[in-house]
Amino acid sequence: MSSARKTSRRVRAQAGALAASWRPERLIEKTSVTPLLEGNLLHVVDEPRPASADALVQHLRDTLAARADEPSAVLVHERALAAQPASGGVLRPHLPAPLARALVRQGVKQLYAHQVATVEALRDGKNVVLASPTASGKSLAFALPTLERALTVPGIRALYLYPTKALIGDQLRAIQALIGHLPGEPRPSVAVLTGDTPREQRVELAANPPTILLANPDILHHSLLPDHRRWRGFLANLGIVVIDELHSYRGVFGAHVALVLRRLRRLAAGYGARPAFVAASATIANPVELAEQVVGAPFVEVHGDTAGSGPRRFLFWRPPLRGDQSANEHESVFLEAATIFAEALRAGYSGILFGRARVSVERMLLDVQRLLGPQLAGRVSAYKSGYRADERAQIEAGLRSGQLRGVVSTNALELGIDVGALDVAVIAGYPGSTMSFWQQAGRVGRRAEREAVVVLVAGDDALDQFHIQHPQAFFGRAMEQAAVDPSNxxxxxxxxxxxxxxxxxxxxxxxxxxxxxxxxxxxxxxxxxxxxxxxxxxxxxxxxxxVSLRGTSRDPYTLQTERARIGTIEPPYLQRECYPGALYLHNGRGYRVASLDATTRVVRLVEESVDTRTSPIVEIAVAPR
The missing domain is CATH 1.10.10 (Arc Repressor Mutant, subunit A)
Incomplete structure (x- = not known):
């Protein structure tokens, strides 16, 4: 048996004891002062500034990894990736003067080479697909040609499509900020169309369409296309269609969206418009092929990421064995990931902890808050689908401002939502694909002067164990191909x-x-x-x-407590998490499901302690034909 498989010590220091006994000031170089607003009171908090990644990694090795006879049985691999320099470009001819001044006012002094290439390709009348890691400036790459046309072509309209409403809210803020820096009036207008948009507002948007309309494929299918005569002014002037997060349009959902876009092209052509398409994707093996399958038109690719990145340290982590060593079972991947994350936050880092399931995210949040104690527990939040839009926006703003030091999230934050400059990412279990791993790892490492840390904590399943035992193969493997079949x-x-x-x-x-x-x-x-x-x-x-684009009925149910509406939940999560009597967790608070009304689509909740947990009983009946 190799040293990596040796037994854990029979007497281990508990994670909570380690967190309580460790003095984080050993890793802290300096402190800064950060103001925090709570209600109408202003508190001043000393902010620890983390020392080097070396110090954090050594601390994890000396404490958490040392619970095993051989620390190398826990911290099984360590790898450093050097910073990548950015590469700028010069756009000829230049952007319109008002747009150039707006960029300068936002602090943008030079464009990245891939942003320049995207603008140039659209100027040449080509459809463009831009594939690069998260936080590499893809949003600005398609905002610039949109606003350039809006300022130079009277009456032109643009449609931005996003797979989630959370992304729409984030991008609305970014676009409005850029437009707000444009000098003079009138400025290009921007609006949102989703299933949450009231009927009367939809009618107004159709009668007076904005310059840029942010929407999702679902509302396009269920509202705009069936009601296209009302939207003819928008469709007749449609000049650009942006498809953000192209890599998410795979499988059944991707096939549905591909056919919705063909219907959009058909109706727009009927009104005399032939829009250009811009697709933005995470790094995948076949971006051009996927874009052409989804849209049904030829594309050119803008290669690579020229935004650069900061240095990153990768750790592959296997939780210690527990109980009978012959059973080959390890400590909980979720508690282990929460413990590592709490240690990093106590050391002054800001970061994100990814979980694969909604329930595990809420459980890990409770563990992190317990390990941090009352001083820091309030500065960590959960993030998942179903939160109210204002709650999501508050969490995102807290991360950007530094009021929140950490977030525990599903893959909802794997997409390109702006969460500021984070320094540590802990991934609780292999996320299922190389693309997802690098998307999650790409949420950290924006600072050129600070080395970020990415920790992959392996679960007991075979795929997790294979990857951490073969790190050379893992880091050398190519991205997966994204597949979609609209001919189904x-x-x-x-x-x-x-x-x-x-x-x-x-x-x-x-x-x-x-x-x-x-x-x-x-x-x-x-x-x-x-x-x-x-x-x-x-x-x-x-x-x-x-026709349901997402394969099943996803009409949301409202989560209603005795005091307020706290969010929504959709099938199939409804059946897994909100059956009668279930304990439902929402950002660190517990609620008991009192009733579920299928007619009004309301789940009624009453507050409950988080100290208990429930699991659904699943019964499978097999009947002969």
Whole structure:
């Protein structure tokens, strides 16, 4: 048996005792003063500034890793990646003077080379896909050509599509900040269209469309396209469509979105518009192929990341063995990750702890807060889907300002939401793909002068153990390819009916869709879902409500306490977390599910201690045919 598999010591220092006994000032070089607002009171807090990554890693090795007979059985691999310098570019011809002045007012003195290349490609009339790590300036890369056209082409409109509402809120803030620095009036306008947008506001947006409309594919499918005649002023002037987080449009969801975009192109062309497309993606192996499959048009790629990055230290961590050593079971990956994260925060670092599931994120938050104690516990928050928009915005702002020192998140923060400059990322279990790992690791390391630390804590499953035992292979492997198949017949038929409901399908329209569309149209006509054609028309109303982009019904339920609405929850999380009698956790607070009303779609909660936990009973019945 190798030293990496030796038993843990029979007598271990408990994680809580380690946190309590360790004196963090040993790792702290200096302190700074940070003002914190609580209600109407201003508190001044001494802020520890972390010393080098070497000091933190050595502390983790001497304390947490030392619980095993061989610390190398716990801290199994360490690797340093050097800082990468940024590469700038010069745009010729220059941006319009008002836009250039707005950038200077925001502190942007020079563009990155990939931002320049994106603007130039769009000027040449090409569709562009930009694939690079998170926090590399992709949002500015597509905002610049949009605003350039808005300032030089009267009446032009742009559509920005995001996979989540949280991203929309974050990008709205960033775009408004840039537009706010433009001199003179009138400035380009920006607005949001989602399922939360009231009906009367949708009517107003359609009648007086903004320059830039931020939306998600769901509202495009359920509202804008079926109601396209009301939106004809927007569609007729549509000049740019931005698809952010392109890598998220894979599998079934990606196939649905690909067909929604073909319907959008068809209707826009009917009003005389042929917009250019910009797709922004995480680093994947096949960005051009994915963009062309999703949009159905040719693309060119802007290569690489020229934004640079700070130095990063990677640690591969295996929790010590517990109990019977022959069982080969390790301490909880969640408690281990929470303990490492708490140690880093106590040492003055700011950071993010990633969990794979919503429930584990809430449990890890409780562990982190318990380990930190009352002085720091209030400066750590959870983050997941279902939080109210104002609560998410408050958490994001707290991270950017430094009022929050840490966040425990699902992969909701893997996407490009601005969370400021963080210094440590702890990943509780391999996130399932190389792309996701690097997205999560990319949330830290923006500071060129400070080495960030990324810790992958392995769980007991085989894939986690394989990766930490083969670090050379892990760091040498290529990114995965993203796959989507819009020709899937079971998905395509629904969108063909939707397209026919929006406007009668002509034979020439079928060229926009996958090659099997013609055969499926004939089948739909024979089944009576379309009229005999050409042209083909939908035989009944309500086609759009029959097609769910995300595979299942995701109409949210409201989470209602005795005092207030605290958020929403959607299937399938509803069945897993909010069954009657369940203990539901929300950002460090516990609630008991009192009732679930399917008619009003309300989950009623009463406050409960977080000291207990519940698990759903899953019954599977197999019946013969």
């Amino acid at each position: 017949a079971s998905i395509l038929v629904g969108h063909l009916v939707c397209a026919a409901a929006e406007r009668a399908l002509e034979p020439d329209d079928l060229a926009l869709f996958p090659t099997n569309a013609a055969r499926l149209v004939e089948r739909l006509a024979d089944a009576g879902e379309l009229s005999q054609g050409p042209p083909w028309r939908a035989a009944a109303r309500g086609a759009h409500s029959e």
